[in-house]
Amino acid sequence: MARSRIVVPPSHLRNVAIIAHVDHGKTTLVDKLVYQSGLYRNEELDKLAGGQHGLIMDSNDLERERGITILAKNCAVAYQAADGETYRINLIDTPGHADFGGEVERVLNMASGTLLLVDAYEGPMPQTRFVLQKSLDRGLKPIVVVNKVDRPDSRPQEVVNEVFDLLVDLDAPDDVLDFQVIFASARDGWATADLANPSSNLVPLFEAIVGHVPPPDKADRAREPLQFQVTSLDYSEFVGRIAIGRVHAGVIKKRQRVAVIDHLGEVTRKNVVQLLAFEGLERVEVDEVAAGDLCAVVGMEPIEIGDTIADADEPHALPHTRVDEPTLHMMFRVNDGPFSGRDGKFLTSRQIGERLERELRSNVALRVAPGPTQEQFRVSGRGMMHLGILIENMRREGFELCVGKPQVIYREIDGVRCEPIEQLVVDCPDDCQSSVMALLGDRRAEMVKMGHRSATSGFIHMEFRIPARSLMGLRSRMLNATKGQAIMHHTLLGYEPVKGELPKRQLGVLISNESGSATAYSLDALYDRGIFFVRPGEDCYLGQIVGENCRAGDLVVNVVRGKQLTNVRASGKDDNAKVRPVREMSLEACLEYIEDDELVEITPKNIRMRKALLSENDRKRESRKAAAVEV
Structure with a gap:
């Protein structure tokens, strides 16, 4: 049923964007504000949230699956203030991940003020700095909301001081430094301006928006x-x-x-x-x-x-929204593998090109250029997740394609070749500190800060400056080095002269030398060769990467060989198969894993890794040519 719209004068309008680092509670807060505005009954909200008591504003399937906001969205709520006047508040929910900063930059033009959410334990994080800088550039004054103050390890007053220090570091004007502070628990739906006087609802936050966010314009x-x-x-x-x-x-x-x-x-x-x-x-x-x-x-x-x-009679254009340039690119190409056409509906370069053109209409941080051949496209974005979400959406729409290794985008600044530098924040247990330091030391990272969030947490907080290309493949290695306990976040700082060469992948890959279904018999025989990415019964083809070698250098193996059907049997032999559990590789993990001569094949049903040249003879011939050129 359509709802009637409440009309208010311009002085009673409030356009507010909610900005924060990823997972600090923006979308949860917006949902609670909508709920407490009284516009919907509980059953209506459950239906809007997908019947799963999920988040209403995360309407995209990928957003609900991953628990992140990808697309900026807006809604409007009416609020009757303490003075009896009715205000309409336009709430703009923004993504928190650095890769979707383009969404934040373009929707900030709709806002007249911001709610800066900060976790009561983590404090300001890399994306907090990024979105706050963008809002200050547009002259927006923030209301600082310290969220999750009900956490047992929260430290709200210290976090407020850290936000103040961040604003000083960003050269914020004096009136911005005198910001309003609200303490809240978005999950439980309450907020207060004074922790000594707790509240049971979000009325203090509504009042802060009405009192401190200016009307849009005169x-x-x-x-x-x-x-x-x-x-x-x-x-x-x-x-x-x-x-x-x-x-x-x-x-x-x-x-x-x-x-x-x-x-x-x-x-x-x-x-x-x-x-x-x-x-x-x-x-x-x-x-x-x-x-x-x-x-x-x-x-x-x-x-x-x-x-x-x-x-129509006096057309005057507003300044075009400027969005930061991409930092990463990869090559999209037609899937020319042996299994091409099995799963997907859209296979040709024309269909892939049209889909990328459609994406450009709404994805302002994306760039698409022609590749070396007519079947290739050079697609540039903000980061691995930014491009990974695009690929995942295309996959779900029925596209088949292959993509190459992500590469950072270099720039010439004053005649010097420069590369993107990122701020990396790592929180890990104290006993994992040496492992993290050793891992990042090999990747030309520079430590900026180190300390503990709190004396009782047992976690150490470290900040680094690191080349963007060093982040590729880092997450999986970081989790392995810290037994899955490390928390990593990063955001772009700027461009600096190229730091030098980085170590390549230390271990080689296992490459299938035949096409067919992988068998338990062959995987058992190759048990000590490494870790596999395929299970018994999965279809494989010549040149497909089926596992990781246990030592440096690639190894060609036969994973489709079956057992000879003879009448000679060894007692108990068939019961002692030693097929290792496979390593599950997500799309982002595959993109980080591959090297320059490898591709990720994406179809609606499968994600595979393969060599760009499927034949072993072709790969040897190409390596000889490359060696001859170097000589």
Whole structure:
């Protein structure tokens, strides 16, 4: 059932973005704010959250599976303040992972203030610094929300001091340093401005938003010519592309004649077919939306993120949203393996190219360029997870493709070749410190800070400056070195001169020399050769990587050999098979694992690793050519 929209004057509007490091509780807080606004009954919220008591704002399947926010989303709630006035609060939920920083950068233009969430134990983390810097660049003053204060190891007052130190380090103006602090438990749905006087609901947070987040703009901006900037895109099979953004000036009306200004400055005239405003988690059709409010516009296709919808008679473009450039690229190519076409529906380079073009329309941090051949595409993104989510979405849509080893993007700065440098934060048990230091020392990491979060935690906190290429393959090795107890986070700091060579993968791989189904008999015979990635009965092909060698150098093996059917039997021999448990390799783990001469084959049902040249003779011939060139 559609809900009626509460109309408030511009002075009673509050546009607030919720920003934080990953897993500090942004989406949980938004869900509780929506719940306590009284717009929905419990059963409605359960239905919206997928019937699993999950998070309403994490509507994407991948978001629910991984427990992270990938796409920025917004909703609107009405709140009756202590003074009796009704306010409408537009809440913008943003991703917390560094790889999806492009989502944060573009939606901050919709906000007039921010809620900076910080974990009461972890304090400011790498992504906290990144999103806070972006919000300060746009002149947004934060309200600091210290979340999870109900944790037994919480240290709220120390975290507030750390946030202050971070703001000083970011050269924040004096008025920002005098920030409002709210202590909260988003999971339990309460907040308070004073820990000595706890609350049972989120009213103190609502009051802080009303009192400290400024209205969008002065009311007289509604009399200026229309300016609306597109910050998000949605799509409907019935009406096509839907432009979502904020009205910066003027009033946009249904059936109004407007001008659309693209990033090149070209102007086209169109009619507003439908105008949708936000009410709760829904969109309500309205006749007009005034300056300062958020809305969705139908009938502007074709339109892209960053375009301006302006007055038809006086078209003036808003500054185009600048997004940081990608730091990582990899080669997408057609799947030319022996099993091509078994699982997927979309196999050709044309279909892959069209899908990447569609992704560019909404993924502002992505770049796509032609590869060395017509069947290859050079795709650049913010990080491994950024590109991994794209590949996973394509896989679920029925695409088959192969991707190469991720490579960092170098830049020439003042004639010097530079590489991206990241801030790496590692929390690990005290007895694992030496293992972590040894692992990072080989990867040209520089320690910046070391200490304990609290005297009783037993965990040591370390911060490093490390080349981005050193992070590839680090997570799995870090977990092995610390028995799965280390916690890692990283974010981009900037570019510095190239640090030098890094150690390559120490162990080789096991490569299948025949096609067929892997057998327990052959895997048993190869028990001491290494760890396998395939199980008995799985289909393998010539050139596929089926395991990790126990020593340096690649080894070609036969994993499809069956037992000879003779009438000679050894007592108990068949019962003593020593097939090791396979190593489960996720998509991101495969992307980090492969070397330059290897590929990851992605299909809707399988993820395999293979050599780029499947034939052993071809690989030997190529290695001889490379050796001749070096000589």
